[in-house]
Amino acid sequence: MDTIEADLAIVGGGIIGASCAYQAAKRGLKVVLVDQAVPAAGTSGACDGYVAVSSKKPGLMMELAVASKQIYPEIVRELSLDPEYMPVGGLLVVEDPADLEALESHVTALRSVGVPMEYLDRQRMLAFEPNLSPTLHGAWRCPVEAIVNPYRMTLALVAGAVERGTRTLWRTRPKGFETNDGRIAAMLIPGGRIVAEQYVFCAGVWSQELGRLVGIELPVIPRRGELVVTERGAAPARHYLMSAKYLVAKADPEAASRSSDPRMRIGHGFCLEVNAQGQCIIGSTRAFVGYDRNVTPEGIAIILAEAIKRVPAVAHTKVLRVFAGLRPYVDDKKPIIGRSGRVANLLVAAGHEGDGICLSQITGAIIADLATGRRPTIDISPLTPDRFAPPGTAENRAKTAIA
Numbered sequence: 001m002d003t004i005e006a007d008l009a010i011v012g013g014g015i016i017g018a019s020c021a022y023q024a025a026k027r028g029l030k031v032v033l034v035d036q037a038v039p040a041a042g043t044s045g046a047c048d049g050y051v052a053v054s055s056k057k058p059g060l061m062m063e064l065a066v067a068s069k070q071i072y073p074e075i076v077r078e079l080s081l082d083p084e085y086m087p088v089g090g091l092l093v094v095e096d097p098a099d100l101e102a103l104e105s106h107v108t109a110l111r112s113v114g115v116p117m118e119y120l121d122r123q124r125m126l127a128f129e130p131n132l133s134p135t136l137h138g139a140w141r142c143p144v145e146a147i148v149n150p151y152r153m154t155l156a157l158v159a160g161a162v163e164r165g166t167r168t169l170w171r172t173r174p175k176g177f178e179t180n181d182g183r184i185a186a187m188l189i190p191g192g193r194i195v196a197e198q199y200v201f202c203a204g205v206w207s208q209e210l211g212r213l214v215g216i217e218l219p220v221i222p223r224r225g226e227l228v229v230t231e232r233g234a235a236p237a238r239h240y241l242m243s244a245k246y247l248v249a250k251a252d253p254e255a256a257s258r259s260s261d262p263r264m265r266i267g268h269g270f271c272l273e274v275n276a277q278g279q280c281i282i283g284s285t286r287a288f289v290g291y292d293r294n295v296t297p298e299g300i301a302i303i304l305a306e307a308i309k310r311v312p313a314v315a316h317t318k319v320l321r322v323f324a325g326l327r328p329y330v331d332d333k334k335p336i337i338g339r340s341g342r343v344a345n346l347l348v349a350a351g352h353e354g355d356g357i358c359l360s361q362i363t364g365a366i367i368a369d370l371a372t373g374r375r376p377t378i379d380i381s382p383l384t385p386d387r388f389a390p391p392g393t394a395e396n397r398a399k400t401a402i403a
């Protein structure tokens, strides 16, 4: 049986695992990156790519997004594969004055962390984006935001990690772990084992199953999002666009599911980006349907109808394809990032819901800090993996029964 030795063994080759591998390799660690499939086979290859700070909840999530956004361009410059990072800026479109009121405290919070936000009335909004509907009330513009091709970004980070000495094992699924004295002693893989000083779990929506192999609870559940891709054509927008109502769909699934409005019930929130190929990627929905990645006629119909209302030119584009991805959702709406107190040499980075593309860079930097014994620059204690009761305990059983 072959034994592979490493400083850091990472499970999961999505954008989060790839970023952790890249950052750790950059700091000189000997890294092994393992995935049951291939890079970006999970959610990171089935999503859109806003590097958006204005959609984040004030507090820690906003702080992480600002930090990640700040380091994104520098990391992109270091990579040899172009991930199509485009600092286009974002527009939060306001459909009616009531939305404007609801956004007031959100904008104040953004400004308090140094994010420039500029209100555009209808006339100025149309000067920036002439294809927007004149029925819209106005828009908040955030000029520092960007979009990236998430699939290419994941591949670029993996390539960057490999160039810095990382070994990759694709189509490799851990069969189990040997533990000893509260630590992982080895990861068992088909035909061999990996013996590492430290391990990182970055398994996205599959985290719960992986966590249970070492007796910890990582309650990440899939939240499906559907997207429409159009053929290349005249780009109907320069900025990425997002509806103010998108923030509601994201933040309050309970209210959305209780609503009699079918758009709310399927968690619809309008967003549109024009990618480097000149295609529109239009979203999106939010639904808890297990691991079902099918698209629905209702979801696609609502996505297109709502897009045409805001950007009438979308009616003249051709739909190329539709697809769905699974956001890694955690019930307390926070990702899980940090060192496990129950398995001493285990780090976790998972559960980024609709923010993993944006937060990937700061997450990789934090995990590399922890793996090299440095204190991260941001206090991540609220994100600890220890906030969930271990599987099989009375507390965990009660929670599972309620759910």
Ligand SMILES: Cc1cc2nc3c(=O)[nH]c(=O)nc-3n(C[C@H](O)[C@H](O)[C@H](O)COP(=O)(O)OP(=O)(O)OC[C@H]3O[C@@H](n4cnc5c(N)ncnc54)[C@H](O)[C@@H]3O)c2cc1C
Binding pocket: 011, 012, 013, 014, 015, 016, 017, 034, 035, 036, 037, 038, 039, 040, 041, 042, 043, 044, 045, 046, 047, 048, 049, 050, 051, 052, 172, 173, 174, 202, 203, 204, 205, 206, 207, 210, 224, 225, 226, 227, 283, 284, 324, 325, 326, 327, 328, 349, 350, 351, 352, 353, 354, 355, 356, 357, 358, 359
């Ligand atoms: C429709 C949609 C739109 C989105 N838009 C945005 C956006 O605009 N901006 C943004 O920031 N975020 C967005 N997101 C969220 C973002 O895509 C995710 O947060 C991010 O991709 C999660 O990355 P990950 O690496 O944690 O998970 P994944 O990409 O799913 O990677 C997990 C990897 O782990 C592997 N794996 C799992 N279990 C095992 C195992 N036991 N052994 C080995 N390998 C294993 C899987 O094969 C997979 O490759 C969107 C998501 C969706 C669905």
